[in-house]
Amino acid sequence: MNAITSQLGSQLSLVSLNGARRPAPPPLVLVAHGSRDPRALSTVRTLIERVRELRPHLSVHLGHIELNEPLLADTLASLDADGAVLVPLLLSRGYHVKRDIPEAAAAVPGLRARIAAPLGPHPLLVETLYARLVEAGWRTGMSDADRRAGGVVLAAAGSRDPESITDTRRTAQLLAERLGVPVVPAYASAAPTVAAAVRALAARGRHRIAVASYFTAPGRFATECAAAAPWIAAAPLGSHAAMARLILHRYDQTVATPEPAPERELASA
Structure with a gap:
């Protein structure tokens, strides 16, 4: 039903109140990091197909920061339109969002590009994390005793930013509110590690500890973090339906935000 509603809205959005056809919306470029794990590219492609199903009249493209083709620079250079909305398939603010993606867009002559906010933190991410935990064996109807014994480690890649x-701590807080148990953020490339976070929860009397995978797709970091789980380890966020809705939400937010007026050049005296 959600898909049908979104498709109908997409079709109606192409027609103005007087019946005239509106200009096509700017293309959406989903910006993935890239991975040597072939499962990552497969997952991202499936996610893009979900986005296209929800918004069939929207031109959707894929570009990678590194490691996989198409690279972002090549995707941007191939666009016919002079405007595009770049939606990072990234979960927090950091170097890629602040530097790599803007620099790639600025390097394409004549391209007007707007960059959406990263996907997180957002309730739709929490919805996906919760669904993945339930798939892995998390109990939806926990007793008070189970809740007192439970805990979750939110395993993320890590950043110095x-x-x-x-942003990651905020997602952990939102997930804790959703689950009713403590959620401790941990990192694959920074401290605290998943193992350290597990020990910290165990020291608080939590002995049923799950690992929630705060990664967009399978890869080395996600695999290493899952291996440190003492109980259950959830799958990465992947191509869950809520992820596709979140990508379109970030796109729509960006399109609805007025572009800043261009700076006027001062005439020389």
Whole structure:
């Protein structure tokens, strides 16, 4: 039903109130990081197909920061339109969002590109994390005793950027509110590690500890973090339906935000 509603809305959005056809919306470029794990590219492609199903009249493209083709620079150079909305398939603010993606867009002559916010933190991410935990064996109807014994480690890639750390902590807080148990963020490439977070929860009397995979797709980091789980380890976020809705939400947010007026050049005296 959600898909049908979204498709109908997409079709109606192409027609104005007087019946005239509106200009096509700017293309959406989903910006993935890239991975040597072939499962990552397969997952991203499936996710893009979900986005296209929800918004069939929207031109949707894929570009990678590194490791996989098509690379972002090549995707941007191939666009016919002079405008595009780049939606990072990234979960927090950090170097890729602040530097790599803007620099790639700026390097294409004549391209007007707007960059959406990263996907997280957002309730739709929490919805996906919860669904993945339930798939892995998390109990939906926990008793008080189970809740007192339970805990979750939110395993993320890690970043030195303080805003990225803040974003991950916020997601952990939202997930804790959803589950009713403590959720501790941990990182594959920074401290605390998943193993350290597990020990910290165990020291608080939590002995049923799950690992929630805060990764967009399978890969080395996700695999290493899952291996440290003492109980269950959830799958990465992947191509869950809520992820496709979140990508379109970030796109729509960006399109609805007025573009800043171009700076006027001062005439020389």
